[in-house]
Amino acid sequence: MHPRGDSVPQPPGDPVVVDADALAALFLALGGRGYTVVGPTVRDGAIVLAELASAAELPFGWGAETGAGRYRLRERSDTAAFGHSAGPQSWKSVLHPARARLWSADRAAGRVTAGEAAAPPRYALLGVRPCDMRAIGILDQVLTGGRQADPVYRGRRDGAFVVAVECTEPGATCFCASMGCGPGVESGFDLAMTELADAAGHRFVVRAGTPAGADVLADVPSRAADEAVIRRAGAAVDEAASRMGRGMPADGLADLLAGSRESPHWDDVAARCLTCGNCTMVCPTCFCTTTEDVTDLSGEHAERWRVWDSCYSLDFSYLHGGSVRTSGQSRYRQWISHKLSTWHDQFGSSGCVGCGRCIAWCPAGIDITQEVAALAGLRDAEKAAQEKAAQQKGQER
Amino acid sequence: MTGQRTATATLADPAPAVPCLYRVASRREDTSDTVTVELADPDVPVPAFAPGQFAMLTALGVGEVPVSVSGLGDGGGGRARRLEHTLRAVGAVTRALCAVQPGGLIGVRGPFGAGWDVPSAAGRDLVIVAGGIGLAPLRPVVLTALAHRSRYGRIVLLAGARTPADLLYAGDLDPWRRAGVEVAVTVDRAERGWSGEVGLVTALISPAGLAPGNSVAFVCGPDIMMRVTADALAALGIPADRIRVSLERNMRCGAAWCGHCQLGPLLLCRDGPVVGYDRAAALMRVREL
Numbered sequence: 001m002h003p004r005g006d007s008v009p010q011p012p013g014d015p016v017v018v019d020a021d022a023l024a025a026l027f028l029a030l031g032g033r034g035y036t037v038v039g040p041t042v043r044d045g046a047i048v049l050a051e052l053a054s055a056a057e058l059p060f061g062w063g064a065e066t067g068a069g070r071y072r073l074r075e076r077s078d079t080a081a082f083g084h085s086a087g088p089q090s091w092k093s094v095l096h097p098a099r100a101r102l103w104s105a106d107r108a109a110g111r112v113t114a115g116e117a118a119a120p121p122r123y124a125l126l127g128v129r130p131c132d133m134r135a136i137g138i139l140d141q142v143l144t145g146g147r148q149a150d151p152v153y154r155g156r157r158d159g160a161f162v163v164a165v166e167c168t169e170p171g172a173t174c175f176c177a178s179m180g181c182g183p184g185v186e187s188g189f190d191l192a193m194t195e196l197a198d199a200a201g202h203r204f205v206v207r208a209g210t211p212a213g214a215d216v217l218a219d220v221p222s223r224a225a226d227e228a229v230i231r232r233a234g235a236a237v238d239e240a241a242s243r244m245g246r247g248m249p250a251d252g253l254a255d256l257l258a259g260s261r262e263s264p265h266w267d268d269v270a271a272r273c274l275t276c277g278n279c280t281m282v283c284p285t286c287f288c289t290t291t292e293d294v295t296d297l298s299g300e301h302a303e304r305w306r307v308w309d310s311c312y313s314l315d316f317s318y319l320h321g322g323s324v325r326t327s328g329q330s331r332y333r334q335w336i337s338h339k340l341s342t343w344h345d346q347f348g349s350s351g352c353v354g355c356g357r358c359i360a361w362c363p364a365g366i367d368i369t370q371e372v373a374a375l376a377g378l379r380d381a382e383k384a385a386q387e388k389a390a391q392q393k394g395q396e397r
Numbered sequence: 398m399t400g401q402r403t404a405t406a407t408l409a410d411p412a413p414a415v416p417c418l419y420r421v422a423s424r425r426e427d428t429s430d431t432v433t434v435e436l437a438d439p440d441v442p443v444p445a446f447a448p449g450q451f452a453m454l455t456a457l458g459v460g461e462v463p464v465s466v467s468g469l470g471d472g473g474g475g476r477a478r479r480l481e482h483t484l485r486a487v488g489a490v491t492r493a494l495c496a497v498q499p500g501g502l503i504g505v506r507g508p509f510g511a512g513w514d515v516p517s518a519a520g521r522d523l524v525i526v527a528g529g530i531g532l533a534p535l536r537p538v539v540l541t542a543l544a545h546r547s548r549y550g551r552i553v554l555l556a557g558a559r560t561p562a563d564l565l566y567a568g569d570l571d572p573w574r575r576a577g578v579e580v581a582v583t584v585d586r587a588e589r590g591w592s593g594e595v596g597l598v599t600a601l602i603s604p605a606g607l608a609p610g611n612s613v614a615f616v617c618g619p620d621i622m623m624r625v626t627a628d629a630l631a632a633l634g635i636p637a638d639r640i641r642v643s644l645e646r647n648m649r650c651g652a653a654w655c656g657h658c659q660l661g662p663l664l665l666c667r668d669g670p671v672v673g674y675d676r677a678a679a680l681m682r683v684r685e686l
Contacts, residue, residue: 103415114415148652261683288656295458302458320487330685345662
């Protein structure tokens with residue numbers, strides 16, 4: 001288990017420069033330590049996260065063009081492997097799998113057996129963007145920060161090796177800077193890399209965040225990083241912060257949503273929202289699950305599976321007699337209010353990291369930043385009207 | 398090897414995603430659709446459940462539902478602890494659970510959630526208001542108060558049911574009266590032979606002559622019944638933070654991992670199911686929250 005979150009000690013060792021060619025050695029070093037590498041690769045017209053056998057599968061030279069309801073691959077003018085913003089998947093697919101068997105039982109034996117393998121898989125997460133680093137931190141809090149830790153997540157998380165890659169290429173739907181989640185990364189990683197692909201060559205500035213990270217890095221050919229290259233990497237990240245396509249108001253989101261439960265704006269969103277649940281599937285922090293109990297034909301063998309669920313489904317709030325949230329209004333309100341407001345009450349932070357996935361993968365192009373702006377506008381207008389009314393009342397007296 | 402989790406499940410998994418299998422030790426049909434079962438196992442001790450806490454009960458191969466405990470379970474007389482639940486058959490899982498006969502297996506996870514916290518009401522009158530199956534989670538409140546009778550003032554139980562035949566624990570009521578519980582009962586629809594009250598449970602509040610300044614209220618029933626009752630008790634002068642309601646939402650895990658039981662800022666499996674009306678009132682007023 002690697003320390004994570006804010007408790008991570010300062011990096012053992014100075015930053016080094018690793019050439020892109022040496023990524024092959026990184027794969028070997030990770031494979032040699034028993035890790036299965038999961039990272040970005042091009043598949044089906046998108047950059048997806050998949051188990052990678054070699055560095056050659058990384059999306060060298062590919063970028064992504066995103067917008068509301070839009071995602072397209074585009075060829076880059078350089079060979080950058082991480083010059084793309086978030087794709088349709090996030091790391092919850094790896095750490096909090098969409099399907100997991102919780103247990104199986106045999107009636108005759110009167111016995112229930114835990115369903116996860118004794119040794120959970122050990123993954124090296126390669127190319128975790130700062131927004132997604134924060135998302136993993138949030139999942140840590142939700143799934144392991146309570147009285148009882150989720151056994152599936154805990155097993156996978158504790159065994160994971162995290163290679164963060166700072167963001168130098170934000171997309172049009174990105175707003176991590178305004179959520180305080182990027183584009184740089186300070187902690188929580190075993191290794192952190194910043195990619196530079198320019199006239200001086202394709203290379204990475206790499207820092208180790210843990211002893212385990214330093215151990216892996218020692219097996220990868222590298223050279224000391226000089227002041228100039230460190231400054232250049234830092235500038236690339238700083239510059240990314242100024243190129244975010246979208247933004248969220250800095251303060252008051254939680255209060256805005258808590259105060260908007262009866263807002264007329266939900267009717268407006270519901271007229272567009274298909275309640276398809278895409279936003280919850282692509283969101284890197286949406287963690288909700290349901291269970292499915294199954295039996296074999298004899299009825300003697302039973303299993304329980306846990307599967308991702310979405311607060312947009314009618315079944316989600318089903319109680320004997322009917323569902324609590326039947327309208328589209330109430331289901332969109334639940335999702336955005338949870339993300340931006342009640343998450344604070346429940347888990348002590350926002351549930352949004354500004355990755356922009358929900359905007360890109362919404363078939364109706366609903367944009368969380370615009371809905372917030374609309375809610376804020378309505379609230380301000382109402383406040384102004386009330387003040388005006390109070391003023392007039394005062395004058396009449 | 399009856400009803401044991403494997404060693405790996407017990408040791409590696411303190412978070413009980415995996416149910417223990419218990420045998421149905423006794424089964425009593427309370428009404429046409431309601432059954433009370435006691436669960437026990439000779440090998441695995443039954444954990445202690447506080448009044449108001451709940452278990453996730455599994456009908457193998459069918460599914461799992463949250464159900465509050467309806468008894469204290471400590472049997473007395475050196476008998477091993479039992480887990481008592483009252484189940485109403487309203488869906489596939491509860492129908493299957495109700496059908497399990499003595500000796501049959503039911504999966505149990507728990508205890509989960511925040512309970513009624515009866516001891517904190519010491520020195521005060523207890524006002525217990527139940528609607529229908531809502532009497533089940535309140536029964537341990539009555540039993541706890543009777544077990545420590547001198548710690549509490551008056552014990553007032555106001556119970557409503559659809560019809561006289563739907564009234565739960567009819568056999569308990571007279572012994573409770575004799576033990577000093579002031580019991581009042583009303584039904585929505587009377588039947589031949591019913592000479593008691595007819596109407597909403599809220600109609601029983603005024604005749605009870607409560608002392609609002611020194612009362613703690615415990616309310617359980619359908620959402621709308623709890624709202625109307627809690628509002629009536631608050632109007633009488635019982636402070637909202639001394640009115641406790643037991644809320645219900647869809648639950649899949651019991652451990653705050655699945656996200657289903659949200660009511661605004663609350664995760665009811667963790668922050669509830671028993672919640673002070675000072676927190677619950679505003680949330681219960683929002684439609685479809």
